[in-house]
Amino acid sequence: MGIRKYALIGALALAGVSMFGLSAKAEDVKLTVWSLDRDIQPAPHLVADFNKLNNGIQIEYRQIQFDDVVSEAMRAYSTGQAPDIIAIDNPEHALFSSRGAFLDLTDMISKSTVIKPENYFPGPLKSVEWDGKYYGVPKATNTIALYYNKDMFKAKGLDPNKPPQTWDELVEDARKLTDPAANVYGLAFSAKANEEGTFQFLPWAQMGGGSYENINSEGAVKALEVWKTIMDEKLASPDTLTRGQWDSTGTFNSGNAAMAISGPWELDRMSQEAKFDWGVTLLPVPKEGAERSSAMGDFNWAIFASTKHPAEAFKALEYFASQDDKMFKNYGQLPARSDISIPETGHALKDAALKVFLEQLKYAKPRGPHPDWPKISKAIQDAIQAALTGQSSAKDALDQAAEKIKAVLG
Amino acid sequence: MKRLLSSVRDGRGFDIVLVAFPLGFLFLMAGLPLLYNVLMSFQEVDMFSLGTFLRPFVGFKNYTDLFAQPETWPILGNTAIFVIGSIAGQFLIGFGLALFFWVNFPGASWLRGLFLVSWVMPGLVVGAIWNWILSGDFGVLNFILKESGIISGNIFWRSDPNYSLYAVIMANVWLGTAFNMILLSVGLASIPGDLYEAAELDGANAWQRFWTITLPMMRSTIGAIIALGLIFTLQQFDLFAAITSGGPNNSSNVTQYWAWDLSFRQYDFAKGATISVIMIVFVMFAAIVYVRSTRHEVRG
Numbered sequence: 266m267g268i269r270k271y272a273l274i275g276a277l278a279l280a281g282v283s284m285f286g287l288s289a290k291a292e293d294v295k296l297t298v299w300s301l302d303r304d305i306q307p308a309p310h311l312v313a314d315f316n317k318l319n320n321g322i323q324i325e326y327r328q329i330q331f332d333d334v335v336s337e338a339m340r341a342y343s344t345g346q347a348p349d350i351i352a353i354d355n356p357e358h359a360l361f362s363s364r365g366a367f368l369d370l371t372d373m374i375s376k377s378t379v380i381k382p383e384n385y386f387p388g389p390l391k392s393v394e395w396d397g398k399y400y401g402v403p404k405a406t407n408t409i410a411l412y413y414n415k416d417m418f419k420a421k422g423l424d425p426n427k428p429p430q431t432w433d434e435l436v437e438d439a440r441k442l443t444d445p446a447a448n449v450y451g452l453a454f455s456a457k458a459n460e461e462g463t464f465q466f467l468p469w470a471q472m473g474g475g476s477y478e479n480i481n482s483e484g485a486v487k488a489l490e491v492w493k494t495i496m497d498e499k500l501a502s503p504d505t506l507t508r509g510q511w512d513s514t515g516t517f518n519s520g521n522a523a524m525a526i527s528g529p530w531e532l533d534r535m536s537q538e539a540k541f542d543w544g545v546t547l548l549p550v551p552k553e554g555a556e557r558s559s560a561m562g563d564f565n566w567a568i569f570a571s572t573k574h575p576a577e578a579f580k581a582l583e584y585f586a587s588q589d590d591k592m593f594k595n596y597g598q599l600p601a602r603s604d605i606s607i608p609e610t611g612h613a614l615k616d617a618a619l620k621v622f623l624e625q626l627k628y629a630k631p632r633g634p635h636p637d638w639p640k641i642s643k644a645i646q647d648a649i650q651a652a653l654t655g656q657s658s659a660k661d662a663l664d665q666a667a668e669k670i671k672a673v674l675g
Numbered sequence: 676m677k678r679l680l681s682s683v684r685d686g687r688g689f690d691i692v693l694v695a696f697p698l699g700f701l702f703l704m705a706g707l708p709l710l711y712n713v714l715m716s717f718q719e720v721d722m723f724s725l726g727t728f729l730r731p732f733v734g735f736k737n738y739t740d741l742f743a744q745p746e747t748w749p750i751l752g753n754t755a756i757f758v759i760g761s762i763a764g765q766f767l768i769g770f771g772l773a774l775f776f777w778v779n780f781p782g783a784s785w786l787r788g789l790f791l792v793s794w795v796m797p798g799l800v801v802g803a804i805w806n807w808i809l810s811g812d813f814g815v816l817n818f819i820l821k822e823s824g825i826i827s828g829n830i831f832w833r834s835d836p837n838y839s840l841y842a843v844i845m846a847n848v849w850l851g852t853a854f855n856m857i858l859l860s861v862g863l864a865s866i867p868g869d870l871y872e873a874a875e876l877d878g879a880n881a882w883q884r885f886w887t888i889t890l891p892m893m894r895s896t897i898g899a900i901i902a903l904g905l906i907f908t909l910q911q912f913d914l915f916a917a918i919t920s921g922g923p924n925n926s927s928n929v930t931q932y933w934a935w936d937l938s939f940r941q942y943d944f945a946k947g948a949t950i951s952v953i954m955i956v957f958v959m960f961a962a963i964v965y966v967r968s969t970r971h972e973v974r975g
Contacts, residue, residue: 335722
């Protein structure tokens with residue numbers, strides 16, 4: 266009996282100690298962060314480094330798949346289990362902020378010494394805005410420009426230091442560079458029927474003076490006609506219609522396309538795979554002196570409105586933003602900031618390309634922001650595909666898209 | 676009480692428990708989601724109302740909207756072509772192979788087993804492989820056709836609206852043939868040999884034996900396999916995702932891929948559910964054919 270009593274007391278004491286230990290730990294504020302970043306990408310490292318600070322906030326990281334980001338987040342939010350912080354693709358941002366699912370950060374940002382709106386490129390910053398307020402912080406950014414194979418330019422008698430600057434020059438050069446006997450197309454890009462197609466086409470429409478609200482403007486129709494010329498004359502592979510950007514640029518790397526339209530995410534692979542001299546130039550414009558434009562990609566950070574620790578979550582975002590200067594060196598991603606000068610990598614082609622992309626970023630425009638972006642995007646994709654497969658003219662296709670978009674915009 | 680207990684152990688109660696268990700399971704696992712899907716097709720669903728049941732009721736609006744879209748009829752047509760083409764291809768080649776292996780040459784059963792490899796592979800892997808085979812510029816299929824002089828220029832299987840649907844059908848026929856062959860082989864093996872002996876004595880030639888013995892004896896197997904084929908092709912999704920993504924310009928889009936695209940790409944869950952309901956009607960039809968043809972089997 267005596268032993269049992271002592272054992273009981275001992276057990277109780279142990280439980281008390283462990284309870285005490287647990288409660289001491291529970292004083293830490295626990296946050297959860299969801300993002301699609303894998304271990305070679307920034308988010309998990311940012312979280313680990315933040316946890317090492319031991320500042321009373323501990324973050325738990327969860328990786329989600331690209332295709333699941335929106336549906337997972339929606340499900341979690343509608344059942345009250347949303348994370349505190351999420352990384353969301355920029356065209357989807359407005360969907361959440363317009364419904365009040367994301368926290369309005371305007372006041373916190375105005376008081377912050379780390380996150381200042383004026384330090385960001387206008388395109389990425391606009392994608393976190395809704396109704397004049399900030400609902401997030403750009404995480405990284407990217408855009409598209411024209412890669413070209415300098416060796417092929419030389420071989421076809423073109424000046425490798427004068428890449429095409431206008432649409433006409435682009436088509437003209439593509440004609441000269443296309444060589445079916447050698448399995449070489451003049452240009453590689455993507456007109457796939459998914460977000461990638463919109464991502465690639467919208468800059469062209471914008472350069473022509475159009476926009477998603479005004480997709481059938483004269484300039485946008487001209488842009489689609491140029492695309493159609495490229496496809497009809499087989500200056501680009503017919504598989505452009507079903508191939509994404511990564512696969513299309515792969516044909517450029519293997520020497521089967523002389524030019525390619527894609528983004529900085531290609532730089533690492535290209536510097537390894539491309540066995541030729543290459544360069545990057547700004548996206549060609551309709552005619553000399555015309556307005557420049559480009560696409561804007563990548564993710565934003567946002568805090569869910571349901572969070573119990575808004576101040577702590579914002580502190581985490583401030584920490585993430587303070588590490589922006591290391592993003593290109595460590596992970597090959599471009600920070601969405603104009604105040605950070607990215608140090609040279611030592612790889613001459615890559616450094617030259619980086620300068621072009623940073624220049625191009627100044628003209629990058631977000632897709633939307635609009636809560637129904639996927640539907641708008643779908644209308645644009647349908648128009649691209651209908652015109653390029655010859656099922657309707659560029660004008661008719663874009664007129665139809667404009668009608669569908671008008672219905673969405675209401 | 677005692678009577679009830681004994682009835683459960685051995686009697687009517689036992690029968691009822693036997694029936695109730697699978698029925699309950701079916702209702703929970705298949706019935707509820709199905710009803711939920713039908714319910715969604717009559718509601719206005721938005722991603723933020725996904726978690727609730729009580730959403731605004733819109734009557735047949737989703738249906739009328741759907742059929743007002745210009746791509747709806749072409750996509751339904753594509754689905755019909757896909758289903759008929761796939762089933763016809765899978766069945767004919769599968770039956771041919773089954774008859775071939777029925778001859779029972781040395782190693783026949785071994786080889787027949789190896790054919791199942793295609794059935795074992797995950798759809799996405801099959802899709803990725805066919806993606807390379809069908810690729811326009813460097814595809815294996817184009818290379819073979821060109822070298823053998825059948826075509827002079829490359830055919831862009833995935834990107835030419837005239838071919839894209841047939842490209843996926845080709846891949847699907849390859850994927851499903853082995854399954855058809857195995858089921859048909861089983862059917863062939865169950866035909867008693869003495870029927871053929873008797874027919875041979877009566878002087879029936881090979882063709883007559885096939886028409887008057889093999890085919891009639893295989894009727895229930897064939898009915899089952901076509902019904903199963905209908906279900907398998909209607910749920911074929913991976914190949915579309917991997918090869919054409921329904922493109923270009925919806926030329927290879929089918930209802931099952933479209934439903935996913937609407938729900939999870941455009942977040943129009945109500946329309947996605949509406950398409951699913953239309954598909955349920957077709958699958959029900961297949962299920963009835965299947966049940967009727969296998970009922971024959973059990974009694975036989």
